[in-house]
Amino acid sequence: MNRKGLIFFLLLLNALVSFSQDKKNVINVRQQLLQRKPQELKEVVDSFHQLHLMIGGNVYQTEKHVNYAYDAQTGKYDFTHEFKYVQPLLNLGDISIVNLKTSFGDNSGDMFSSPDEFALTLKYAGINAVMHANMHTANVDKATLKRTRDVLNQYDMYHTGAFIDQMERTGNYPLIMDKKGFRIAILNYTKLPSRPESSRSFVINEVDKSAIDKDMRLAQAYKPDFIIVYFDWSDNFKDIPSPTQQELSKYVFEKGADLVVGTCPNVPMRIDYVNYFYKGVAREGVVAYSLGNLLASDQQVKNRNGFLMDMEVKKNIFTNETHITDWGIIPVYTYYDTTTVKGKTNVYSVPCWAIENGDIFPNIPYIEKRRVVNGAYQVRQMLGANADEVQYNLNELIVNNIKETIEITSASLNNKFSVVHSSDLKPSAPPAAPLTATDPKSAASLERVYEQSAGPSEALVQEASTDKKKSKTYIKEKAKAEDIFVSAPAKPATKPIDTVAKKPVVVAPVVAPKTTEVSATNKPEVQPVLTEEKVEEIPTVSDTVYRIQFYALKVYEPLDTTYYTHLKGYEVYQEGGLYKYVIGKFKSIEKCAAFWKEQIQPRYKQSFIVKFINGKRALK
Secondary structure (H helix, E strand, C coil): CCHHHHHHHHHHHHHHHHHHHHHHHHHHHHHHHHHCCHHHHCCCCCCEEEEEEEEEEEEECCHHHHHHHEECCCCEECCHHHHCCCHHHHCCCCEEEEEEECECCCCCCCCCECCHHHHHHHHHCCCCEEECCCCCHHHCCHHHHHHHHHHHHHCCCEEECEECCHHHHHHHCCEEEEECCEEEEEEEEECCCCCCHHHCCCEECECCHHHHHHHHHHHHHCCCCEEEEEEECCCCCCCCCCHHHHHHHHHHHHCCCCEEEEECCCCECCEEEEEEEECCEEEEEEEECCEEEEECCCCCHHHCEEEEEEEEEEEECCCCCEEEEEEEEEEEEEEEECCCCCCCCEEEEEEHHHHHCCCCCCCCCHHHHHHHHHHHHHHHHHHCCCCCECCCCCCHHHHHHHHHHHHHHCCECCECCCCCCHHHCCCCCCCCCCCCCCCCCCCCCHHHHCCCCCCCCHHHHHHHHHCHHHHHHHHHHHHHHHHHHHCCCCCCCCCCCCCCCCCCCCCCCCCCCCCCCCECCECCCCCCCCCCCCHHHCCCCCCEEEEEEEEEECCCCCCCCCCCHHHCCCEEEEECCEEEEEEEEECCHHHHHHHHHHHHCCCCCCCEEEEEECCEECCC
16 A cells, blocks of 8 residues: 555544544434533523612600600600501511611610610611711710610611721621622711710710721721611701712712712702713712601601602622612601691601592591691602602501511511511610700700701700700700790781772682581681782782782682681682782781791791782782
């Protein structure tokens, strides 16, 4: 065989061997396929976990709330009504977060401490994580903070923001919560205008970029799926976020935060979308600058509004990618019910839409329903461009069924494995004797700090609790404010002018719910006569007068001035298809403005001064 023949033979032999090996491999593959189980043949697809977040604002508990909740006949506290109507919503959250503005020091004389029964109410309401970094925590001592933490631990509630010492903070911060396959990191900070000596022996997280930077890097070491940063901003009653708050929000986003929420101003603020870069990738974050109050500190109308953030977070279990899939807001309002049980006040946090639709409290006094409607309108107007409202099917039957279920099982719906029987709770001491605002020797009291007036700042609250001289100054200022605010309005400076009633319009008024019993000595005033829809037919005067408009309604509603005495002497006229409610006739704009600021504006934020010239309303 020549050389060429040999080469050909070797190539042919190599091809035959390769073919035989390939055939063997094919057979092996077929055998493997036949041996595999049917479920192993399915294509691997993405699978997701979902987590439901409910995030609320401030939760206050002042001496007034404590007194309202105490039953002298039974010697027990009952706070269950306070969250009765938001309890079904908070229990929907796998994680429900609030900013706790009280403590549990087992001291009825401490204005910053609440009975342990309120802590159990928080648990039953579905709240399972509370934030401590705020001004009220700065007003307690180390022993009170320690006991507060022990109570929360006993009821299986997470807490963060304040710590016994730096060592405890190092081992327990950031707060890490594992729920339904998610790992959530929560960071909490506050801005303290001042710090009492009593709280300087323990740690409160204060806003500091260098500390936040270290905490964010530590949080990421735990490899969380989602990071929430919760701020207590200070800046009481500011309704617009400051440049500092906006800059700080963007800063924490750039450090890895997924959601930023704020509170403390006691009023809702807007929600923004923030564009930023994280690890070189363009992203968009959601920041709610203030959630307002979930449970308000007082009856001042501007304090009573707030909203819940209702958020769904989704996680791909194969890629571990986590993102917000759906979210919205739920406007809430703190309602002080003085009519359901005669002689007793109950405090409720209520979802606004359920009041508007008549699903709960169908007999709520008209003026309170208007406040709920107006408060919800302001929140929707502020947030509507960036957030949708979420409304659940909620009525008295559902609310009562859920309340009964929780009481029977002694556990919240979102934590059925942590059972705490209210019967095992040692009854707290009765509330301390009410303090009078006019007693200059009394200690500072939240009952006076958060009353129905403009009130002092939180810094003054702290000063009043630590300095007797400042406490006396505060009480004098507060008593003066109370005298101005609560007293009945003075009679108009000018003498009453005869009304010119031409062709009165016939109206079938809607009867408002009664707020007081009518007796021979307690009859509601005769409602004013309505005039036609012509400005010329407003009561005529010979020159310029100033009046205050506090309502403009599509349907005429009589107001019960036996209960709301500050509205005595109001009048109604028609203009532009609306019934416009006005009060007062002042020759002096200064006197009108003073009356408006002292009596009307604090209760009706939408009110304003109107000028009339020779009986005609001036447009400018």
